[in-house]
Amino acid sequence: MRRTSRLAALTAAGLAVATVASGCSFLGLGDEPGDLQVYTGRHYGSEEVFKKFTEETGITVDILSGDDAEMLERVRTEGADSPADIYMTVSAGPLWSAADDDLLEPLTSPVLDEAVPAQYRDADDRWFGLVRRxxxxxxxxxxxxxxxxxxxxxxxxxxxxxxxxxxxxxxxxxxxxxxxxxxxxxxxxxxxxxxxxxxxxxxxxxxxxxxxxxxxxxxxxxxxxxxxxxxxxxxxxxxxxxxxxxxxxxxxxxxxxxENISGAGVVATSDAKSKAQKFLEWLATDGQDDMLEGNHEYPVNPTVPVDAAAAAFGxxxxxxxxxxxxxxxxxxxxxxxxxxxxx
Ligand SMILES: [Fe+2]
Structure with a gap:
């Protein structure tokens, strides 16, 4: 991918929607720069679930989307200057790679430990599965x-x-x-x-x-x-x-x-770690239904019912x-x- 460092400029400019090089796309959900910058490999109406999070918590979110590998490379290249607070993927391998490169913060979160079964999260709590496919x-x-x-x-x-x-x-x-x-x-x-x-x-x-x-x-x-x-x-x-x-x-x-997971971790260089942790905790609990409604994946949280369209497959x-x-x-x-x- 060709890399640019335009996200910070775009965020500062408060642009609602813009496209950056290499097919990544940036989406700011509000007029002001968001509290959280999410780099995501998901491409399924993510903005709806993030808007709901903002409604419930007051924490605002901006999204930069591309594929998992592009977003990982971006976090890696931006290093300490990365605006990213969350790295979110559509597969487990890049989460492991990000953690292995010390790019993700270990979290202490009883909420996540309870919501996400051990087989769908990192043993050192640096990333967490959110939905299964x-x-x-x-x-x-x-x-x-x-x-x-x-x-x-x-x-x-x-x-x-x-x-x-x-x-x-x-x-x-x-x-x-x-x-x-x-x-x-x-x-x-x-x-x-x-x-x-x-x-x-x-x-x-x-x-x-x-x-x-x-x-x-x-x-x-x-x-x-x-x-x-x-x-x-x-x-x-x-x-x-x-x-x-x-x-x-x-x-x-x-x-x-x-089976694979779509999941996320808090970027180690984030300056909004407690809000970022809250975001993951919400997605793994109250936000599960909204995630499922958007894309019919399976919940990681065993207390959340499977959505009807996915349940129809048995x-x-x-x-x-x-x-x-x-x-x-x-x-x-x-x-x-x-x-x-x-x-
Ligand atoms: Fe997909």
Whole structure:
């Protein structure tokens, strides 16, 4: 990405909406510079939930959004001068990397310790999962019988030649494919995962630009089976669309479906740490419903009910989220995908 240091200038100017280089976008929710500067990889109507936080607490928020890696690089490069108070991501690996680079502040928060189960937060309380998402199989029920899927290892099962010409998958944008592959390397090792990805490609998989395009391609009959994050289908179906696409929970007789978290930590150089901590505490408790309503993910907080559109898919067993493995294996996943020729 090309980097700029325009956020501070934009914030000082109190601009409502502006775009900075490299596709990051800045959104100031009020006329004055906000109390908190949030660097976020989320791109799902985040402003609504942040506005609600401001209504309830009086703490104002500005958002800079881009992808997880861009935002991490920005915090790293800005160093002590970074205006960022919160680093928020759509996957666990970059949170682990940020903590490993000492960019996140350890928090002492009984509220977060109670709201976020241990498997969804850092052992040293430097980052916390806020919502969960599953990356699983979707299909056209008119052309595919769910019994055709390998219930033990559904991802590996898609290398079977019977799927030739029937598959759509997402490109490397947004890091979802890379995170999935990192988790598969963690599970199976590099060589077996390379074989798996090569097996997908050998089935003439059609590569789509994002999950929404992939779901639309299945609905339109371009392909029969794909892999997507569950909430893209939940969102469409909540609006009465894509009802001709069905979701299948992958690997339920094996290691479980690939699950990831969207989470956040307080930036170590923040000058508003107690407000930043309050923001995370609110998102993990009173703000959970608003987060779910916006994007149909699953709550991390076990006391919060699952939203109706996501609940319609039924329950599932997830693969354990291992942020350290996903963070450490991310470079291997990038290398593996390049080696397989996945673009
Ligand atoms: Fe997404």
């Amino acid at each position: 599953a990356r699983t199989v979707v299909y056209d029920p008119e052309k595919v019988d769910a019994k055709e899927f390998d219930a033990t290892d559904t991802y590996a099962g898609l290398t079977d030649p019977k799927w030739k010409g029937r598959l759509c998958m997402r490109d490397l944008s947004g890091a979802y494919t890379t995170s999935l592959v990192a988790s598969l390397i963690d599970l199976h090792g590099y060589d077996k995962t390379l074989e798996m990805v090569e097996g997908w490609l050998a089935n003439d998989v059609e590569i789509m630009g994002n999950d929404v395009e992939l779901l639309e391609a299945i609905s339109a009959g371009t392909c029969e089976v794909g892999i997507t994050n569950h909430y893209y289908l939940a969102r469409a179906q909540a609006e009465g669309e894509l009802e001709d696409v069905e979701l299948y929970w992958a690997s339920q007789k094996g290691a479980g479906v690939h 329950s599932f067993t997830p693969m354990a989220v291992d942020a350290e493995a996903y963070g450490k294996l991310n470079p291997d996943a990038v290398k593996l995908l390049a080696e397989a020729g996945y673009k």
